[in-house]
Amino acid sequence: MSETARHPFLHGLSKHRGAPPTVVVIFGASGDLTARKLLPAVYNLGHDGLLPADFFLVGYGRKAMPDDEFRALAAAAIREYSRREPAAAVWQQVAAPMSYLAGAYDEAGAFQRLAAHLDGLERRLGRSLQRLFYISTPPSVFAPIILNLGASGLAGRHAGTPLHSKVIVEKPFGRDLESARALNATLRSVLAEPQVYRIDHYLGKETVQDLLVQRFANAIFEPLWNRNFIESVQITVAEDVGVGARGGYYEQSGCLRDMIQNHTMQLLALTAMEPPGSLEAEAIRDEKVKVLHAIQPLTIGPGGDVTRAQYGGGMVGGQPVPGYREEAGIAPESATETFAALRLLINNWRWQGVPFYLRSGKRMARRVSEIAINFRRPPGTLFAGETARFDLAANTLSFQIQPDEGLSLILNTKVPGLETRTQPVKMSFRYATTFGSNTAEAYERLVLDAMVGDGTLFIRGDEAEASWRLYTPVLEYWRNVGRAGMETYAAGSWGPPGAEALLARHHHGWRQP
Amino acid sequence: MPEVFDALPGHEVPVAGIRRGLAGLWAEAGQRGEPTLEADDAKATQVNFVLHLGLGATPTDAQEQFATVVKFSRRHPGRVVVLCPLHADVPTLEMRAKVYGECFLGRTKSDKRCVEFVMLSYSRSARPFLENQVSICLSTDLPLYYWAHRFSASGRLADYTYLLGRAKRVLLDSAIAPADALDYPWPNPRATRDLVYSRLLPIRQSIGQFLAAYRPAVLAEGLGAVTVAHAPALAAEARVLLAWLRRRLTACGAAMDAVQAATEAIAEGQGAESGAGLEATLAYSAPGRSFRWRGELANGRAIFQADFGTGRTELTGVARLLEPEIALSEAMFF
Numbered sequence: 001m002s003e004t005a006r007h008p009f010l011h012g013l014s015k016h017r018g019a020p021p022t023v024v025v026i027f028g029a030s031g032d033l034t035a036r037k038l039l040p041a042v043y044n045l046g047h048d049g050l051l052p053a054d055f056f057l058v059g060y061g062r063k064a065m066p067d068d069e070f071r072a073l074a075a076a077a078i079r080e081y082s083r084r085e086p087a088a089a090v091w092q093q094v095a096a097p098m099s100y101l102a103g104a105y106d107e108a109g110a111f112q113r114l115a116a117h118l119d120g121l122e123r124r125l126g127r128s129l130q131r132l133f134y135i136s137t138p139p140s141v142f143a144p145i146i147l148n149l150g151a152s153g154l155a156g157r158h159a160g161t162p163l164h165s166k167v168i169v170e171k172p173f174g175r176d177l178e179s180a181r182a183l184n185a186t187l188r189s190v191l192a193e194p195q196v197y198r199i200d201h202y203l204g205k206e207t208v209q210d211l212l213v214q215r216f217a218n219a220i221f222e223p224l225w226n227r228n229f230i231e232s233v234q235i236t237v238a239e240d241v242g243v244g245a246r247g248g249y250y251e252q253s254g255c256l257r258d259m260i261q262n263h264t265m266q267l268l269a270l271t272a273m274e275p276p277g278s279l280e281a282e283a284i285r286d287e288k289v290k291v292l293h294a295i296q297p298l299t300i301g302p303g304g305d306v307t308r309a310q311y312g313g314g315m316v317g318g319q320p321v322p323g324y325r326e327e328a329g330i331a332p333e334s335a336t337e338t339f340a341a342l343r344l345l346i347n348n349w350r351w352q353g354v355p356f357y358l359r360s361g362k363r364m365a366r367r368v369s370e371i372a373i374n375f376r377r378p379p380g381t382l383f384a385g386e387t388a389r390f391d392l393a394a395n396t397l398s399f400q401i402q403p404d405e406g407l408s409l410i411l412n413t414k415v416p417g418l419e420t421r422t423q424p425v426k427m428s429f430r431y432a433t434t435f436g437s438n439t440a441e442a443y444e445r446l447v448l449d450a451m452v453g454d455g456t457l458f459i460r461g462d463e464a465e466a467s468w469r470l471y472t473p474v475l476e477y478w479r480n481v482g483r484a485g486m487e488t489y490a491a492g493s494w495g496p497p498g499a500e501a502l503l504a505r506h507h508h509g510w511r512q513p
Numbered sequence: 514m515p516e517v518f519d520a521l522p523g524h525e526v527p528v529a530g531i532r533r534g535l536a537g538l539w540a541e542a543g544q545r546g547e548p549t550l551e552a553d554d555a556k557a558t559q560v561n562f563v564l565h566l567g568l569g570a571t572p573t574d575a576q577e578q579f580a581t582v583v584k585f586s587r588r589h590p591g592r593v594v595v596l597c598p599l600h601a602d603v604p605t606l607e608m609r610a611k612v613y614g615e616c617f618l619g620r621t622k623s624d625k626r627c628v629e630f631v632m633l634s635y636s637r638s639a640r641p642f643l644e645n646q647v648s649i650c651l652s653t654d655l656p657l658y659y660w661a662h663r664f665s666a667s668g669r670l671a672d673y674t675y676l677l678g679r680a681k682r683v684l685l686d687s688a689i690a691p692a693d694a695l696d697y698p699w700p701n702p703r704a705t706r707d708l709v710y711s712r713l714l715p716i717r718q719s720i721g722q723f724l725a726a727y728r729p730a731v732l733a734e735g736l737g738a739v740t741v742a743h744a745p746a747l748a749a750e751a752r753v754l755l756a757w758l759r760r761r762l763t764a765c766g767a768a769m770d771a772v773q774a775a776t777e778a779i780a781e782g783q784g785a786e787s788g789a790g791l792e793a794t795l796a797y798s799a800p801g802r803s804f805r806w807r808g809e810l811a812n813g814r815a816i817f818q819a820d821f822g823t824g825r826t827e828l829t830g831v832a833r834l835l836e837p838e839i840a841l842s843e844a845m846f847f
Contacts, residue, residue: 314642314645315608315639315642317529317530318529318607318609318610318639318646319528320606365648365649366649396654408653408654410654410655421846421847423559423656423846424654424656425559425655426652426654426655490642492646494645511653512648512651513653
């Protein structure tokens with residue numbers, strides 16, 4: 001919603017404090033994501049006074065339960081997962097307008113009942129309500145939900161007004177290019193692109209948003225942000241947990257689909273894109289798509305740009321842990337990768353010849369997500385002393401996305417003393433130490449953004465397709481070769497030897513963030 | 514040797530909770546009214562330092578080295594990881610951790626430096642996983658310094674190639690290291706430093722400045738023997754000092770292959786010489802040419818006696834070895 005389209009009484013107020021009357025409908029209301037993220041997000045929005053005065057939440061799922069049971073589930077989830085202790089007054093505000101409807105996702109009649117329920121809320125309220133549908137279900141039911149939203153008329157409610165229905169879709173946005181196109185086609189058959197909010201929670205993280213501010217609000221970085229000054233870029237999204245109870249899902253997904261294709265590519269796009277013409281959603285998303293299209297096709301196969309591996313047994317947090325193929329629900333001969341690392345080259349004026357190294361994995365040494373910009377070493381031999389004591393470090397700017405959100409810059413400095421000796425030092429900025437640690441979670445920001453109609457931090461359909469276009473040949477190759485080329489890495493390590501070799505071939509090495 | 518781990522300060526935390534433990538450390542300090550980390554700029558994460566206590570370390574020795582690192586950290590605060598291996602007869606896949614922190618207050622409010630220690634005890638079977646655990650205790654991007662103290666056999670170092678290869682400096686003390694330590698095929702030989710050499714800095718400086726008053730050719734001409742005598746406890750210092758003298762004299766043009774070079778122990782209570790901890794002598798074939806430096810480390814005094822054909826010179830100077838924490842600094846940064 002642009003500033004000019006907003007109500008005159010909201011003029012000059014934060015758009016995030018002007019969410020219109022809204023009913024949020026969560027499909028998959030009894031699911032894990034709803035409990036861990038969505039309900040705590042709604043609660044905390046309420047705590048911060050960011051929910052509209054006229055706010056309703058409707059849970060929708062296959063399992064039948066009365067409204068009170070859904071409220072009890074929500075209360076338990078908020079107690080367990082909210083970043084704040086629940087406060088009675090806030091809970092009352094959030095819980096009172098909660099209701100639950102049971103129905104199948106492919107049952108047209110159930111969606112008619114849902115439409116009637118929402119119309120009833122609107123009638124009781126005596127004014128129009130924006131409908132925000134959150135699809136938090138397995139991807140197999142994305143299509144029936146979307147088609148039923150269309151058939152029931154829910155998708156088209158209040159068309160042409162700021163209250164036009166909106167749909168948030170959770171990843172995965174397809175399994176490959178073909179299925180991503182099919183999903184987009186289904187969405188477009190019912191909804192206009194501005195109604196669709198493909199969510200990648202990484203984009204809701206403060207450091208990710210700060211990346212744009214650092215790049216474009218500081219004069220010192222952007223002039224250096226190119227192939228003349230940057231040696232390489234490393235993006236790491238590492239988890240220390242294994243597949244746990246999600247073995248069944250993960251076997252069908254794997255690291256490339258689960259993490260690389262979405263989270264790391266979004267981080268890459270924000271790092272590498274050209275300055276947008278404005279901070280409008282479409283201006284930013286246009287630039288992201290452009291840079292994704294400029295990535296060269298990957299060289300696949302032995303000695304190529306991609307490596308994959310599965311974790312074997314190892315030690316995490318001082319405790320022995322099993323390997324991937326010993327986990328529950330995993331086939332003994334599984335060919336699903338739990339780690340992937342790759343080298344991307346962007347064929348444009350800014351990045352020609354600068355490798356972007358991406359890696360992600362489960363059961364790695366620690367949970368960390370970061371973007372590291374490695375600058376070229378300074379020229380000349382001014383500090384090449386007689387005993388090579390001037391071992392200058394490369395300047396590195398790293399954005400730590402989780403945990404401990406912040407950024408740091410490595411500089412070389414003189415060690416105090418009579419002689420000139422150098423040592424790298426770290427300048428750090430941490431959100432928690434500067435602004436306090438109880439900052440909003442990514443889902444809070446994103447749910448609110450969708451409510452106010454701001455798609456900047458969501459993925460557009462052509463972005464998803466551009467990313468799948470890059471990775472679908474890799475997935476097809478892996479499917480054809482089975483386990484051939486699959487390496488093993490010790491649980492609790494930084495990955496397999498092949499990942500090290502991938503960088504060593506280009507005279508680089510992975511960081512250990 | 515769990516007794517070594519147990520003898521070190523700090524409070525035990527689960528290995529998976531080291532970061533939380535460190536954070537909690539400062540929170541508890543605040544509750545006690547002690548200095549806390551209000552901002553990261555006081556936190557000393559400008560170097561990573563691994564003190565690897567070998568199987569030869571005793572609890573008392575470990576506490577001594579720990580105290581040395583604490584003193585070192587007052588000037589060069591950093592993230593310190595102390596590794597304490599268990600003997601081979603501990604069969605369990607076991608790792609334990611302790612955390613410890615100190616803040617040093619200077620004369621101004623801004624002169625506050627804090628240092629964090631992580632102690633890790635590990636069984637032999639857990640060793641393959643140790644380096645990953647260490648990697649997540651270190652501060653990213655900052656240089657790693659590794660001190661191998663009292664390791665029992667050089668061959669054991671092959672288990673720690675990650676640390677040896679990544680370290681900007683690998684420190685050892687050849688006075689207590691296994692005999693083959695200096696010949697060990699270090700992954701990065703240029704990074705290896707002998708603490709004995711560092712300890713000798715004031716002596717090298719003193720002798721070097723004295724001899725630099727003469728032209729190199731004068732020092733090399735007619736040189737027949739180089740001898741470093743030493744008190745029994747200073748055999749390593751004598752060996753290193755002799756090697757240094759050989760290198761410098763070679764650079765002056767002396768044909769050292771034809772020069773006798775040796776160390777010799779000074780017997781206990783050997784008359785007037787007993788006060789000399791170290792004594793370096795250059796013997797020349799030309800009559801009347803000589804150089805003798807005698808360092809009395811017990812009282813910090815040195816005596817130069819030299820004649821290079823321009824008349825006899827006798828001077829006094831300072832003879833001392835660097836304090837352990839200063840020797841660490843010298844070896845790491847210089």
